[in-house]
Amino acid sequence: MSTSLAWDERYGGGAFQFGEAPNLFLLEQAHRLRRGMRALSVGDGEGRNGVWLAEQGLEATALDWSSVGLAKAQALANRRGAGITTVVADLSRWDWPEKRFDLIAWIYVHLPPEDRAAACAGVLRALAPGGLLVMECFTPAQEGRRSGGPKDPSLLWSRALVEQHFAGLEVLALLEGAVWLDEGPRHQGLAEVVRAVLRRPG
Ligand SMILES: C[S@@+](CC[C@H](N)C(=O)[O-])C[C@H]1O[C@@H](n2cnc3c(N)ncnc32)[C@H](O)[C@@H]1O
Numbered sequence: 001m002s003t004s005l006a007w008d009e010r011y012g013g014g015a016f017q018f019g020e021a022p023n024l025f026l027l028e029q030a031h032r033l034r035r036g037m038r039a040l041s042v043g044d045g046e047g048r049n050g051v052w053l054a055e056q057g058l059e060a061t062a063l064d065w066s067s068v069g070l071a072k073a074q075a076l077a078n079r080r081g082a083g084i085t086t087v088v089a090d091l092s093r094w095d096w097p098e099k100r101f102d103l104i105a106w107i108y109v110h111l112p113p114e115d116r117a118a119a120c121a122g123v124l125r126a127l128a129p130g131g132l133l134v135m136e137c138f139t140p141a142q143e144g145r146r147s148g149g150p151k152d153p154s155l156l157w158s159r160a161l162v163e164q165h166f167a168g169l170e171v172l173a174l175l176e177g178a179v180w181l182d183e184g185p186r187h188q189g190l191a192e193v194v195r196a197v198l199r200r201p202g
Helices: 004-010 048-055 067-080 113-126 159-165
Strands: 038-042 059-064 084-088 101-107 127-138 170-183 187-199
Touching: 004 067, 038 048, 038 113, 048 059, 048 067, 048 084, 048 101, 059 067, 067 084, 101 113, 113 127, 113 159, 159 170, 159 187
Parallel strands: 038 059, 038 101, 059 084, 101 127
Antiparallel strands: 127 187, 170 187
């Protein structure tokens, strides 16, 4: 079972487990970003995505239940001269603010079904009208590949799960298939993912 302590342990060394560069799909959404947007990167780990969002001029908050990961995120932000706010919290139990964020990044966060439902309800609550959700996660087709992802299949995402949890959001992009990952030591090689860009109407 995944726990915050297990992630603290993984993040304990000096190396960045998923690299220091942002996730490629998030990077490809740069044209949708505007300076001053309020961004939340959930399960931000060592901060590669949250710090990049801050560098684009967004007001970035990085949330993760690993304090070790977020300490590295803060150090990465300091090193790159970017300002981020870090929040150590379990995203299935967080007191999600209402209509607060113009962008939520959900990159490779895999939760047990009940926690996933709670966190998705939180995302729906926290997106401001017109706000975007950008997501990339592994699908069941990833099983057996060595390019990353959880071993427990109940944690995996799919296009159908995205549609189910985020019904009510407008779909700007929603794709399931194979991509090539080159993201630090933990995400290397061909991988099966779902990618989505969704927008809260309004
Ligand atoms: C595979 S890592 C991805 C990290 C980061 N999003 C990235 O792409 O570099 C998954 C992250 O989700 C975090 N996480 C998992 N379950 C969580 C939960 N219930 N609450 C908060 N963070 C969680 C882990 O601590 C870890 O940092």
